[in-house]
Amino acid sequence: MVAIDIGTFFDTVLAWLQNTWTSLCADFYLNFIKEDRWKYLVRGLGVTLEVALFAAIAGIILGALLAIIRTTADKTGRLRFLNWLAKLYITVIRGTPVVVQLLIINFVIFSSVFVDTVLVAIIAFGLNSAAYVAEVFRSGIMSIDEGQFEAGRSLGFNYGQTMWHIVMPQAFKNVLPALANEFITLLKETSVSGYIGLMDLTKAGDIIRSRTFAAFMPLIAVALVYLIMVVVLSAGVSRLERRLRNGTR
Amino acid sequence: MAQGNPLIEVQGLKKYFGKVHALDDITETIYEGEVVAVIGPSGSGKSTFLRSLNLLEVPTEGHVLMEGVDITDPKTDINKLRQKMGMVFQQFNLFPHMTILKNLTLAPMKLQKLSEAEANERAMALLTRVGLADRANAYPVQLSGGQKQRIAIVRALAMKPDVMLFDEPTSALDPEMVGEVLEVMRGLARDGMTMVVVTHEMGFAREVASRVLFMDGGRIVEQNTPQELFDHPKSERLKNFLAKVL
Numbered sequence: 001m002v003a004i005d006i007g008t009f010f011d012t013v014l015a016w017l018q019n020t021w022t023s024l025c026a027d028f029y030l031n032f033i034k035e036d037r038w039k040y041l042v043r044g045l046g047v048t049l050e051v052a053l054f055a056a057i058a059g060i061i062l063g064a065l066l067a068i069i070r071t072t073a074d075k076t077g078r079l080r081f082l083n084w085l086a087k088l089y090i091t092v093i094r095g096t097p098v099v100v101q102l103l104i105i106n107f108v109i110f111s112s113v114f115v116d117t118v119l120v121a122i123i124a125f126g127l128n129s130a131a132y133v134a135e136v137f138r139s140g141i142m143s144i145d146e147g148q149f150e151a152g153r154s155l156g157f158n159y160g161q162t163m164w165h166i167v168m169p170q171a172f173k174n175v176l177p178a179l180a181n182e183f184i185t186l187l188k189e190t191s192v193s194g195y196i197g198l199m200d201l202t203k204a205g206d207i208i209r210s211r212t213f214a215a216f217m218p219l220i221a222v223a224l225v226y227l228i229m230v231v232v233l234s235a236g237v238s239r240l241e242r243r244l245r246n247g248t249r
Numbered sequence: 250m251a252q253g254n255p256l257i258e259v260q261g262l263k264k265y266f267g268k269v270h271a272l273d274d275i276t277e278t279i280y281e282g283e284v285v286a287v288i289g290p291s292g293s294g295k296s297t298f299l300r301s302l303n304l305l306e307v308p309t310e311g312h313v314l315m316e317g318v319d320i321t322d323p324k325t326d327i328n329k330l331r332q333k334m335g336m337v338f339q340q341f342n343l344f345p346h347m348t349i350l351k352n353l354t355l356a357p358m359k360l361q362k363l364s365e366a367e368a369n370e371r372a373m374a375l376l377t378r379v380g381l382a383d384r385a386n387a388y389p390v391q392l393s394g395g396q397k398q399r400i401a402i403v404r405a406l407a408m409k410p411d412v413m414l415f416d417e418p419t420s421a422l423d424p425e426m427v428g429e430v431l432e433v434m435r436g437l438a439r440d441g442m443t444m445v446v447v448t449h450e451m452g453f454a455r456e457v458a459s460r461v462l463f464m465d466g467g468r469i470v471e472q473n474t475p476q477e478l479f480d481h482p483k484s485e486r487l488k489n490f491l492a493k494v495l
Contacts, residue, residue, distance in 0.1 A: 145342075147338060147342040150338070151338065153305065153331065154334070155331070155332070155405070156329065156331040156332035156356060157360065158328045161359065165355060170346050173346065
């Protein structure tokens with residue numbers, strides 16, 4: 001009696017496994033292999049990386065500039081007007097959703113001139129990231145003891161040289177984790193690029209879903225690719241942190 | 250005592266922090282080759298006075314002349330003049346992200362355009378002088394407080410300054426490390442370096458200083474040779490102060 005029951009049970013499980021496997025394979029074939037649909041994902045990934053990388057570079061440059069204006073004004077009382085502008089900029093950017101900023105830049109600012117959509121996305125995400133990077137850099141500069149600054153000045157370095165040789169290198173090391181966090185956020189935020197008709201990684205997955213009417217495979221694949229990118233980015237930053245740890249343990 | 254030429258001339262120096270008069274009309278001259286110790290209770294303005302000499306503290310009123318040049322004049326290149334005025338801080342303020350050697354060579358290379366070889370040579374000579382040549386490639390965090398302060402002194406000396414300003418150089422040190430730092434300063438004084446030292450080390454002031462200024466309430470209340478000042482104080486305030494610290 002019992003032996004027969006176990007045999008039936010195994011048969012059932014085996015059949016279920018076989019069915020699932022067959023349907024997964026069919027699903028995989030349908031979503032990625034048929035009509036070369038995997039190429040959507042590859043192209044989408046390319047766009048996501050391009051937008052994230054150049055937006056990050058723009059964000060660092062503009063963010064550093066904003067941070068320098070803010071801290072110079074705080075430390076020396078100069079650049080008051082620029083400081084006011086920088087504060088206004090940071091408030092507006094941080095106070096509105098990035099999707100809305102992206103739409104405004106695409107449909108309002110560049111409404112009458114043709115600009116490549118990838119470039120529009122780079123500009124939008126770069127401008128957005130700069131506001132956050134500025135605050136990260138500023139907190140880093142402010143975290144450096146005033147004595148470091150005075151030591152630099154007392155040796156005869158001017159304000160800029162003291163910042164560049166003494167304060168900034170220490171500040172950068174201190175803010176590296178926060179900066180990495182910002183880039184992870186940026187990378188994932190580019191997933192709203194579809195709103196302006198850009199086929200990034202997320203949009204690519206969505207296009208496949210709309211063609212195949214199978215949501216599971218393409219969306220999980222997209223999620224996995226983001227996850228892998230973030231894990232790789234985090235590992236890279238950890239290595240950099242270890243390399244910069246000289247002297248301050 | 251033989252006096253050299255005036256090196257730093259302070260004229261009618263006033264510094265207000267809000268309503269507090271940290272410096273209340275100070276006129277004083279530091280001569281070449283002098284070792285001037287500045288003593289006084291905390292809050293007497295002695296650190297503010299010292300920090301005004303190289304304009305780390307911008308005076309509210311008055312002038313400071315370094316080798317005849319008014320450093321309080323906005324047209325003066327203060328960075329050029331600061332190169333001639335070495336400063337040592339209570340908290341050392343070594344650059345933690347650089348090796349000891351780099352701490353010493355950074356300013357000479359960037360500001361005096363020394364080649365790396367020249368700067369290294371100068372730095373190693375200074376490190377040897379304070380007995381720390383073997384720590385050239387260490388980072389500040391690996392040093393003791395006394396070692397850090399000796400490095401801070403030679404970092405300032407690497408610019409070949411005409412005067413050295415010390416802002417309570419031994420106050421942040423463990424007692425057993427005070428001696429090694431004072432020894433370096435004693436050596437500097439013997440070599441004829443002009444020094445202004447804000448200090449709580451009365452023994453050092455008595456032994457090394459050529460002149461002692463006693464400050465209280467933002468003024469120089471009394472000044473004299475160390476023997477006279479410590480053994481025959483004239484003002485009540487100095488007598489009170491010495492009774493507490495000696």
